[in-house]
Amino acid sequence: MRALDWVVMFAWLVFLVSYGLWRGRGSSSTQEFMLAGKTMPWYAMGLSIIATQASAITFISTTAQAYVDGMRFVQFYFGLPLAMVILSATAVPIFHRAKVFTAYEYLEHRFDAKTRLLVTVIFLISRGLGAGLALSAPAIVLSVVLGWPFRVTILIMGGLVVLYTTLGGIKAVTWADVQQMAVIMVALVIALAVAISMLPPDVSFRDALKLAGAAGKLNAVTTAFDWNDRYNIWSGLIGGMFLALAYFGTDQSQVQRYLTGKSIGQSRLGLLLTAVAKVPMQFFILFIGAMVFVVFLFVRPPLVFQPVEMERVQTSPQYAAIESRYEQAFDQRQAAARRIVASQSGALQDFRTAQTNLDAARADALNLSGANDTNYIFLSFVTHYLPVGIVGLVVAVIFTAAMSAISGEINSLATVTVIDIYKRHLVKEGPDSHYLWASRGATVFWGIYAMAFASSATGFGALIQAVNEVGSWFYGGMLGVFVLAFFVKRCTATGAFVGVLSGEAAIFTTARFTDAFLWYNVVGCVVVVAVGWSISALQPRNK
Amino acid sequence: MNEPQRTVADEPPPFLGTWGRVYTVVVIYLACVIGLFYWFTKSFSP
Numbered sequence: 001m002r003a004l005d006w007v008v009m010f011a012w013l014v015f016l017v018s019y020g021l022w023r024g025r026g027s028s029s030t031q032e033f034m035l036a037g038k039t040m041p042w043y044a045m046g047l048s049i050i051a052t053q054a055s056a057i058t059f060i061s062t063t064a065q066a067y068v069d070g071m072r073f074v075q076f077y078f079g080l081p082l083a084m085v086i087l088s089a090t091a092v093p094i095f096h097r098a099k100v101f102t103a104y105e106y107l108e109h110r111f112d113a114k115t116r117l118l119v120t121v122i123f124l125i126s127r128g129l130g131a132g133l134a135l136s137a138p139a140i141v142l143s144v145v146l147g148w149p150f151r152v153t154i155l156i157m158g159g160l161v162v163l164y165t166t167l168g169g170i171k172a173v174t175w176a177d178v179q180q181m182a183v184i185m186v187a188l189v190i191a192l193a194v195a196i197s198m199l200p201p202d203v204s205f206r207d208a209l210k211l212a213g214a215a216g217k218l219n220a221v222t223t224a225f226d227w228n229d230r231y232n233i234w235s236g237l238i239g240g241m242f243l244a245l246a247y248f249g250t251d252q253s254q255v256q257r258y259l260t261g262k263s264i265g266q267s268r269l270g271l272l273l274t275a276v277a278k279v280p281m282q283f284f285i286l287f288i289g290a291m292v293f294v295v296f297l298f299v300r301p302p303l304v305f306q307p308v309e310m311e312r313v314q315t316s317p318q319y320a321a322i323e324s325r326y327e328q329a330f331d332q333r334q335a336a337a338r339r340i341v342a343s344q345s346g347a348l349q350d351f352r353t354a355q356t357n358l359d360a361a362r363a364d365a366l367n368l369s370g371a372n373d374t375n376y377i378f379l380s381f382v383t384h385y386l387p388v389g390i391v392g393l394v395v396a397v398i399f400t401a402a403m404s405a406i407s408g409e410i411n412s413l414a415t416v417t418v419i420d421i422y423k424r425h426l427v428k429e430g431p432d433s434h435y436l437w438a439s440r441g442a443t444v445f446w447g448i449y450a451m452a453f454a455s456s457a458t459g460f461g462a463l464i465q466a467v468n469e470v471g472s473w474f475y476g477g478m479l480g481v482f483v484l485a486f487f488v489k490r491c492t493a494t495g496a497f498v499g500v501l502s503g504e505a506a507i508f509t510t511a512r513f514t515d516a517f518l519w520y521n522v523v524g525c526v527v528v529v530a531v532g533w534s535i536s537a538l539q540p541r542n543k
Numbered sequence: 544m545n546e547p548q549r550t551v552a553d554e555p556p557p558f559l560g561t562w563g564r565v566y567t568v569v570v571i572y573l574a575c576v577i578g579l580f581y582w583f584t585k586s587f588s589p
Contacts, residue, residue: 088562220580264553264554
């Protein structure tokens with residue numbers, strides 16, 4: 001990064017934190033701090049929900065998914081619009097009318113205190129892990145790119161998040177996200193434009209599509225069903241819908257967003273905005289990854305994208321031989337790509353052979369370092385080829401996107417800690433100011449926890465996969481208990497409680513047989529509902 | 544501790560008249576998007 005990039009990066013950081021603090025001013029009651037006084041318009045809620053999801057991981061890992069595995073990851077989001085419709089029709093009016101601060105508060109209204117406590121603990125464990133991961137994963141990558149020590153990167157990111165989340169609450173989080181979304185879109189469009197402009201003069205945009213398709217990178221829809229295949233249309237529509245139902249319907253970090261709405265209608269519109277925008281947005285981000293792949297057919301990419309690991313590999317005695325194989329395979333692949341553009345026969349087979357050789361050389365290099373460089377592919381492209389100033393902007397957006405995700409998470413963790421644990425079990429009667437300060441204290445606590453967790457974490461493969469997988473261990477069980485609460489009138493408190501425990505047991509058992517984690521949500525939810533319903537049928541109804 | 548303020552009663556959407564129609568449009572939109580992506584995939588398959 002050059003001087004202008006650093007200036008742009010710090011200017012954006014300062015602006016975003018200041019803007020969040022300014023919009024979050026006046027959070028002088030718990031309702032302001034946790035629910036923004038129920039004043040949020042639909043577009044702010046919708047953009048905030050999208051921004052939280054479009055975290056740093058989206059930039060770093062989603063583009064890399066397309067580069068490595070093609071665009072089929074977009075199918076993961078096919079179930080999301082369906083989930084948004086279902087939640088708009090069910091959860092939104094129920095939570096609004098129940099006048100709750102948290103989703104888990106509703107469970108005590110419907111069942112009992114122990115069911116609320118159980119689900120609260122599951123949320124705190126899963127979201128606590130998620131918050132640590134959301135901080136550590138991008139910090140690992142950014143520390144390498146920025147040349148900062150890992151722990152300093154975590155401290156800066158975490159410290160800024162704690163600052164504006166503690167002072168401004170959910171209002172600061174939401175309004176900072178709105179700004180974030182606008183800049184995210186600008187940065188993405190610039191990245192795609194640069195990628196396309198880097199194509200050789202004799203390769204048109206249509207040729208680029210042809211090449212990406214030939215390499216299997218434009219596989220946006222795959223219809224073959226395979227239980228062990230993580231991303232196909234069926235796992236996306238069914239498993240993805242269950243995951244989205246659980247995430248947006250039971251995870252306080254999302255429920256809290258639409259509880260800030262002025263009305264039921266505003267909250268519904270916020271969710272439906274996400275439903276309409278999310279899938280095309282993910283497609284667009286994945287498409288950038290596919291175009292970066294095409295660019296690297298003609299511009300030689302590094303043998304290893306992670307710069308520190310690359311230096312380590314270069315000191316190895318095997319490096320020269322591997323590099324030579326890599327260069328040869330790259331030249332063969334480039335020649336085959338030009339023949340594909342010219343529609344010559346046999347070109348595709350040659351292309352695939354060269355790609356296999358190139359992948360083998362890269363695998364040998366990565367084996368020498370023992371690292372996975374998937375998460376550095378897009379950043380390598382950004383830092384080497386984007387114009388000066390824009391590099392700083394993109395890195396700043398990635399930086400603040402990570403902060404956006406973490407701020408939402410620690411805000412929701414703090415809210416649940418105060419409402420469902422502290423106020424419910426420890427200090428039941430106190431003035432509002434007491435709980436407001438408790439909320440601020442809980443925010444600081446969870447911020448420090450996330451930083452401590454992140455500091456001790458090591459590398460991850462594909463970040464976005466790790467985050468979603470951790471969520472899938474718990475979401476099915478949480479979704480199941482809310483399905484019981486909303487739709488199974490005869491369900492008793494004991495039925496719900498045992499159902500949740502059974503659902504979690506079923507998920508962890510399933511995880512031993514398949515790593516297609518989208519199905520964990522379906523299994524968990526179905527088991528909770530089946531067990532909860534069965535036990536309730538054998539019991540007198542809960543009063 | 545303040546209770547969350549009572550929100551207004553369920554109101555109709557700003558367009559299409561009923562929420563049911565809005566939901567139907569979103570589902571049709573999703574089907575169109577998936578159809579478009581399928582066409583995109585098939586168009587550029589080797």
